[in-house]
Ligand SMILES: Nc1ncnc2c1ncn2[C@@H]1O[C@H](COP(=O)(O)OP(=O)(O)OP(=O)(O)O)[C@@H](O)[C@H]1O
């Protein structure tokens with residue numbers, strides 16, 4: 041098994057993933073760790089090409105299971121090409137969204153079923169799941185208003201889906217967190233960034249020291 045530590049962040053739009061990942065990366069580096077921060081498809085050209093098939097405007101006829109398989113395929117390539125080699129070197133790998141996002145978005149919110157999506161993702165990851173997942177739980181309305189207030193990016197297609205969809209996403213995350221209680225820690229993401237950063241640091245450093 042790889043010697044590094046694999047940490048993922050999950051949560052709805054505007055829940056604070058990027059903010060907390062940046063602060064964690066700085067702190068890990070100050071502690072002399074090799075840190076690899078990534079997100080799918082993570083600059084892997086093959087994973088990127090698979091993702092382009094999913095997102096291509098011409099592919100409106102795409103079957104939902106095909107879509108789920110392609111997401112799993114893209115994830116597999118990013119894992120094999122980027123995450124596993126970094127873990128083998130002993131790095132701390134911090135990934136912005138991973139398997140749980142598929143379980144929640146395709147499995148729960150889009151209705152394919154969490155169990156079916158988990159089956160293909162278990163195959164794709166060969167069981168190499170994160171050592172620790174931090175799920176940022178937040179009222180989706182607050183998340184969307186943070187994105188709007190920041191003005192840093194235009195709301196995308198998913199942001200603009202109805203509040204219903206985002207509410208299902210939150211429900212889905214809570215179900216998935218309950219499925220993997222030893223791996224996923226749910227954090228109340230409505231608080232101030234400072235205390236949240238401290239909470240993340242405590243959880244991650246405890247995980248690193250336990251190895
Ligand atoms: N705890 C917090 N309290 C208030 N505002 C926050 C908090 N955390 C992050 N923000 C602000 O909310 C906005 C969204 O945060 P961030 O980009 O970290 O979220 P994200 O989960 O990465 O969102 P996205 O779905 O866009 O990737 C940013 O402008 C950020 O500065």
Ligand SMILES: [Mg+2]
Nearest residue numbers: 057058059136
């Ligand atoms: Mg982000």
